[in-house]
Amino acid sequence: MTACLVAAELLTPYGEGIDACWQGLLAGRSAIAPVTRFAAQAFVSRQAATLGNLSYHGGESLVMQMLTPLLKRLAPQVPADSRLLLATTKGEIDLLEQALLTGSGDPAASVPARLLAKVAALSGCHDPGTLVSAACTSGSAALARAAALIRAGRADSVLVVAADAVTEFVCSGFSALMALDPAPARPFDRHRAGLTVGEAAAAVLVMSADRARREGRPILGTLAGWGLSDDANHMTGPSRDSAGLIRAIGAALAVAGVDAEAVGLVGAHGTGTRYNDEMEMRAFRSVFAAPVPVHSIKGAVGHTMGAAGLVETLMALEALRAGVAPPTVNLVEADDDAAGWVAARPRPVSARAALVTNAGFGGINSALVLRGGPGGAA
């Protein structure tokens, strides 16, 4: 049974909605700016991509401030019998920060199961839900689980929700690992020096093709294939031979029943770290016989961690619908391995299938094959 994306809501540093994010990307405008939410002068980078209207340590967590209005907007479209999957890496970690900074409050308020209960209460689903976390592949992994549930006939409607926020906890940690670029992230650029942290929330309703047709749902695209793998190699560094990502892409293509030649667009993880981007390009060069338009949105909205997979999936579907590969924002001079694959300007594409890749700490890899195009799914 085919898994169709039939409704979606998105909140990014560009603002509310899929179109705000898409138009920001197409304009080549970066939403990255010096962070004002906390003191970052001591960190390797002061840059982050944040939403301006959130209250930090004001009681409600950042992710719940993002998710509450987003889920309210989507709720009328969500059938009550939908399964619920939530993806995040650090969820409500700002509640733990607040408790330790003030000496009051309970650090355990930040544990994943509590966030899941809050999201379930807002989601419109009767299902208490499952939280899926797979480092920076969390969003893609949750989408993959949704598609797998539908393919297996175990569900015909699944709501996938993802969110992560820019916090002192996360930025100080990436700074400690020397993973941040002092400048806004420059994925695939010769002079890239690391990632920039970003925040986002997204929700996607995935339905079986039968139910979508029966209910007259508009189809944004289909999730045709997916693959998850691990490098079993290093906690923070990607594989030196890209074998894990190549395996995930191969699995996703096999599930979709297509060859690599069918893929005409790649939404890469493209963090802007030297090692990640090298690892991805090595994988793409292994999988594709000729260059395919590759883009990363992380120079625009930062690395939105657990939400990245959903945001990047929605942007890849927009690209298929519009017939335009978005630019890789902040790209000035493509590195040798990426030259001819990435571009600083929008490019026309006539693809009906896209590949979205993500990778994360612990050697985790994910790959999704999407189908879409003018009018939605093929």
Place this chain on the structure above:
Amino acid sequence: MIAVRGIGWLAAARYGSVARGLQEAFPAGEGPAVLAKTGVVPTPYRNFGRLDPLSRNTIAAVALALGDAGLTGRPGETQATGIVGAARDGSLAADVAYFRDYLENGRTLGRGNLFIYTLPTSPLGEAAIQFGLTGPLLYAAGAGAPLGSALELAAELVAGGEAPRMLAGEAGADAALYLLVDRTGPGGALCSLAEARAIVEPGDGVAAVAARFSALLTRKGAL
């Protein structure tokens, strides 16, 4: 048939593997680190003592579960096995340790070696490195028993053909239990998925769950 083929566990004072009928007490003053010294964790793990407690317990329980299923690999080899883990509080202890240290050190510089354990998947990543697990790697949490959420997700991944076999388990500060789940003929199975679901569902702790698995196998005459 999707079934359980190996079970490894450790609690505060004891460790064991169910199919082998192994149940041992840790030597006085020793914890799971002794398993790395005595070969239960099959390959020398030089950094075992430096891991956070959840990672140590996860690696030890996974070693016992793989050994219980007869799947001890050789150093440097990989296997297509995946892993789904759960923990009642996610990475809370590691989160507190990292951020408290950051605050105590002037709120300017965090420690990378503490930060890397602040993902709920970090112990699973350490286990993947140790045992060469190249299949899907996920943390799961649900409204019910944590081990139940992990077991369901692992079973789905095997049923869908995404991995030939999966480890599913739960780890805490002083206990962990992992199951090896695969498509096994009746001869190789310790128990069915339905039996395993019923045993883990109460969510009453590793020692109780391990005892129920042992009791089930005794009733079946497998022990």
